[in-house]
Amino acid sequence: MADVTPIRTAAETALAELFPAVKGRLPGDATIAGQRAEAFKSFVDAGLPHRRIEAYKYTDLRALLRDVPPLATEPSADAVEAARQWADPFAGVDALRFTIVDGHVVAGLSDFKLLPDGVEAWPLAAALSAGPVASGLMGRVAPAKSDPVLALNAALMTDGLVVRVRKDVALDRPILVRFLAASGAPSLIVTRILLVVEDGARATLIESHEGAGVAHHANTAVEISCGDDAIVHHLRANASGQAGVDLSTLGVDVGGRCAFTSVAMVTAPSLSRHQIFVRCTGEHSTVTLGGGALLKNRQHADTTLVVDHAVPDCVSRELYKTVLDDEATGVFQGKIIVQQPAQKTDGKMMSQAVLLADGPTMNNKPELEIFADDVQCAHGATCGALDDDLLFYLRARGLPKPEAEALMLRAFVGEALELVDDEAARERLDGMVAAWLAARA
Amino acid sequence: MLEIRNLHVQIEDKKILNGLTLTVNDGEVAAIMGPNGSGKSTLSYVIAGKEDYEVLDGEVLLDGRNLLEMDPNERAAAGVFLAFQYPLEIPGVATMSFLKAALNSQRKARGEDELSTPELMKRVRGAAERLQIPQDMLKRALNVGFSGGEKKRMEILQMALLEPKFCILDETDSGLDIDALKIVSDGVNALRGDKRSFLVITHYQRLLNYIVPDTVHVMANGRVVKSGGKELALELEANGYADYRTQAA
Ligand SMILES: Nc1ncnc2c1ncn2[C@@H]1O[C@H](COP(=O)(O)OP(=O)(O)OP(=O)(O)O)[C@@H](O)[C@H]1O
Numbered sequence: 001m002a003d004v005t006p007i008r009t010a011a012e013t014a015l016a017e018l019f020p021a022v023k024g025r026l027p028g029d030a031t032i033a034g035q036r037a038e039a040f041k042s043f044v045d046a047g048l049p050h051r052r053i054e055a056y057k058y059t060d061l062r063a064l065l066r067d068v069p070p071l072a073t074e075p076s077a078d079a080v081e082a083a084r085q086w087a088d089p090f091a092g093v094d095a096l097r098f099t100i101v102d103g104h105v106v107a108g109l110s111d112f113k114l115l116p117d118g119v120e121a122w123p124l125a126a127a128l129s130a131g132p133v134a135s136g137l138m139g140r141v142a143p144a145k146s147d148p149v150l151a152l153n154a155a156l157m158t159d160g161l162v163v164r165v166r167k168d169v170a171l172d173r174p175i176l177v178r179f180l181a182a183s184g185a186p187s188l189i190v191t192r193i194l195l196v197v198e199d200g201a202r203a204t205l206i207e208s209h210e211g212a213g214v215a216h217h218a219n220t221a222v223e224i225s226c227g228d229d230a231i232v233h234h235l236r237a238n239a240s241g242q243a244g245v246d247l248s249t250l251g252v253d254v255g256g257r258c259a260f261t262s263v264a265m266v267t268a269p270s271l272s273r274h275q276i277f278v279r280c281t282g283e284h285s286t287v288t289l290g291g292g293a294l295l296k297n298r299q300h301a302d303t304t305l306v307v308d309h310a311v312p313d314c315v316s317r318e319l320y321k322t323v324l325d326d327e328a329t330g331v332f333q334g335k336i337i338v339q340q341p342a343q344k345t346d347g348k349m350m351s352q353a354v355l356l357a358d359g360p361t362m363n364n365k366p367e368l369e370i371f372a373d374d375v376q377c378a379h380g381a382t383c384g385a386l387d388d389d390l391l392f393y394l395r396a397r398g399l400p401k402p403e404a405e406a407l408m409l410r411a412f413v414g415e416a417l418e419l420v421d422d423e424a425a426r427e428r429l430d431g432m433v434a435a436w437l438a439a440r441a
Numbered sequence: 442m443l444e445i446r447n448l449h450v451q452i453e454d455k456k457i458l459n460g461l462t463l464t465v466n467d468g469e470v471a472a473i474m475g476p477n478g479s480g481k482s483t484l485s486y487v488i489a490g491k492e493d494y495e496v497l498d499g500e501v502l503l504d505g506r507n508l509l510e511m512d513p514n515e516r517a518a519a520g521v522f523l524a525f526q527y528p529l530e531i532p533g534v535a536t537m538s539f540l541k542a543a544l545n546s547q548r549k550a551r552g553e554d555e556l557s558t559p560e561l562m563k564r565v566r567g568a569a570e571r572l573q574i575p576q577d578m579l580k581r582a583l584n585v586g587f588s589g590g591e592k593k594r595m596e597i598l599q600m601a602l603l604e605p606k607f608c609i610l611d612e613t614d615s616g617l618d619i620d621a622l623k624i625v626s627d628g629v630n631a632l633r634g635d636k637r638s639f640l641v642i643t644h645y646q647r648l649l650n651y652i653v654p655d656t657v658h659v660m661a662n663g664r665v666v667k668s669g670g671k672e673l674a675l676e677l678e679a680n681g682y683a684d685y686r687t688q689a690a
């Protein structure tokens with residue numbers, strides 16, 4: 001490589017100094033401590049990813065992350081009380097609720113005691129120290145070494161949730177995890193969820209990321225293991241305000257004859273990157289990924305995903321919608337890998353963006369990497385303004401321009417929200433879109 | 442009602458309307474006929490307010506108000522309605538929500554109260570029934586996957602619901618089967634009244650047997666080259682446009 005050994009940026013230095021200073025108070029037994037140290041080393045060796053790293057081409061974290069706030073500490077009773085008052089964006093969704101304030105599970109605001117038979121859940125911090133599932137599975141679905149942001153998460157994760165849905169158990173209420181960034185001073189909040197859905201089981205996980213406009217840095221990892229014949233839905237919503245950084249990783253292992261769906265909705269914060277790694281390891285499964293991003297001002301949101309078909313006869317669908325106003329930047333990088341044994345793979349990926357002004361930038365990079373010969377794969381990307389003729393039609397019927405645009409945009413993003421199975425949750429996400437559009441008008 | 446004087450319009454440096462003058466009185470049904478490309482749809486778009494067109498000269502007044510200074514939605518609220526020659530498909534927008542948004546936007550612009558959902562549903566269902574539009578079509582995305590004739594009927598349903606005072610029908614008859622032509626014409630005739638005028642653009646005399654016009658105007662090369670009564674349509678049906686093509690050139 002022609003690259004000169006890079007000088008550490010301020011953010012890298014802060015992160016490098018952070019781990020030795022805090023490792024003593026991070027939860028976990030000796031095995032976990034070892035894994036943390038190893039993950040930290042792989043982060044330090046690589047540094048923050050930059051534009052010459054293909055996966056970060058359009059989201060150069062070395063340039064974009066100027067500083068790193070201190071690691072979040074356990075919230076005070078007052079902070080917890082304040083967070084309790086926050087309006088629940090998923091109010092009306094009949095869910096099992098878990099609350100994480102400033103990276104720490106608040107047991108008093110979590111339904112650990114209401115779990116039905118066959119469903120177990122632990123705060124991650126507890127599971128890391130004595131967990132029956134965690135030590136074996138943690139990092140298996142999403143290996144720390146594979147990505148520097150994930151490595152940071154593995155090194156610094158403070159708390160989160162471990163959920164296990166036993167064989168053939170159909171958990172009909174969604175598990176709703178509210179991540180509340182409540183502290184008034186910026187902090188680094190590192191959390192992880194591990195969801196194990198065993199053979200024949202069903203579960204829905206909803207992540208709601210909420211904040212009050214403080215420039216926190218969040219690093220969240222979600223690992224989901226779907227057994228054979230499992231049906232798993234995952235939703236992620238971030239409407240935490242305009243400030244801060246949100247780096248998230250979703251790693252999923254999909255067994256045979258599964259249906260896995262994940263939909264992410266983003267209107268916040270200032271800089272976000274959601275990376276998804278899905279591996280199909282069992283035949284005849286269907287993976288559906290989708291999302292909507294509504295961005296304004298100088299917001300930057302990146303969705304980077306890899307769907308890896310390792311076995312035959314699986315179907316994958318990706319549909320992403322981005323709406324960009326002002327000088328916002330959207331990034332979509334999607335890769336479908338079809339390994340040589342994965343014959344009869346059926347993959348379709350689409351990323352569509354609407355630009356509402358001259359200032360925004362959309363970077364669309366859908367890719368196929370196919371090593372099998374009998375497959376059906378396609379990808380597409382579109383980017384443009386709203387259709388003037390359609391706008392005229394709506395205006396000629398009496399809708400003022402902002403309302404005509406809002407109607408079209410809601411329908412545009414709504415197509416991705418259609419992928420959400422839970423009607424109440426879908427309505428909440430649609431409400432997020434409506435709120436964003438109303439704020440624009 | 443509508444007064445157009447010496448209208449000159451171009452699009453992308455191409456001159457399309459060349460000094461068009463036309464008056465439509467209160468309660469009048471005026472038919473416009475003319476060869477393909479003579480500027481009929483252009484005229485309807487200019488009245489409705491499509492932005493691609495550059496008005497070089499002339500006036501368009503609706504009851505004395507200068508339409509050319511108004512946004513398309515303001516014109517709609519003032520009572521202009523255009524039934525499109527090619528109605529557009531609006532993916533993801535349910536027909537019923539669209540109708541509600543349209544009607545309430547217009548009411549709001551006129552300072553009227555919004556219509557409640559039950560009242561709106563009642564009106565829409567009534568209009569749909571009269572136009573023989575199946576109720577389940579109202580749940581589908583507007584015009585998406587509708588047949589050509591269904592789209593045209595949906596235009597008339599919108600017109601019935603919005604109760605405009607100046608209605609432009611741009612080839613609403615094309616794409617309609619014989620029964621639908623009758624249903625749509627009945628729908629239009631039911632809306633005729635002292636305070637409502639129509640500009641009916643068509644290529645076929647047959648429509649004018651159902652919607653009997655008060656006046657017929659021939660358009661060629663971007664102007665009205667002849668005006669007359671309903672018998673003019675019969676004459677055109679028999680002789681074609683040959684005379685007018687040369688005359689206007
Ligand atoms: N966007 C445009 N750019 C260039 N020329 C245009 C554009 N739109 C319309 N025209 C031209 O303007 C002329 C008039 O078109 P218009 O659609 O008004 O005709 P029309 O009388 O409605 O025809 P028809 O009977 O076929 O519907 C045509 O020659 C057409 O090609």
Ligand SMILES: [Mg+2]
Nearest residue numbers: 481482483526
């Ligand atoms: Mg035409």
